[in-house]
Amino acid sequence: MGIGAVLSSILAIVVALALVLGMAWGVIWLLKKLQDRQLGVAANGESEAPIRFLRSMPLGQRERVVLIEARGETMLVGVTAGSVTLLARWPEGQIPPKPLPAQVRF
Template identity: 80%
Template sequence: MGIGAVLSSIIAIVIALALVLGMAWGVIWLLKKVQDRQLAAGAGGEDAQPIRFLRSMPLGQRERVVLIEARGETMLVGVTAGSITLLARWPGGTPLPAEATLRSL
């Protein structure tokens, strides 16, 4: 077997791998879009506001404090391996206190 045959086989394998990875990425992207659209429709239509992740601060190996926004409210939640706890809540339009912005991130 000549060097040309080996080189062409390697190129064919690389092209096939790139094609498969590109198709997998496209399917995952499409599924995410369909799932987001279905979740929005189930939550009250296209005008429903999704949950937005704002910031996170780790407190330990499995514990963290997370700042999220859902339906116009900003919430500070504590997340551990066994539970999620609401720590503070700010209604929509209310500015967050300076200590709640997690500037140390």
């Protein structure tokens, strides 16, 4: 096997890899665009969706507390495997209180 055959084989592998990576990037880009359309994100990147995720904090394996904003109103929601419960609500213009500083335990 000559050096030309080895170089052509390596070139074929590099071209095939570039083609596969390009196709994967294209599929990911297309899926992101379709997902954004389903979530209501405009072409300019601005969100048209009425709900915006702010923060989340896990409380257990399947339980968490989620802070969301819906139409200007901020809500604290408890999410478990079987239900979603509104825990607190702040009207538009009010912000949730800052957390208390952590206490040091000895």
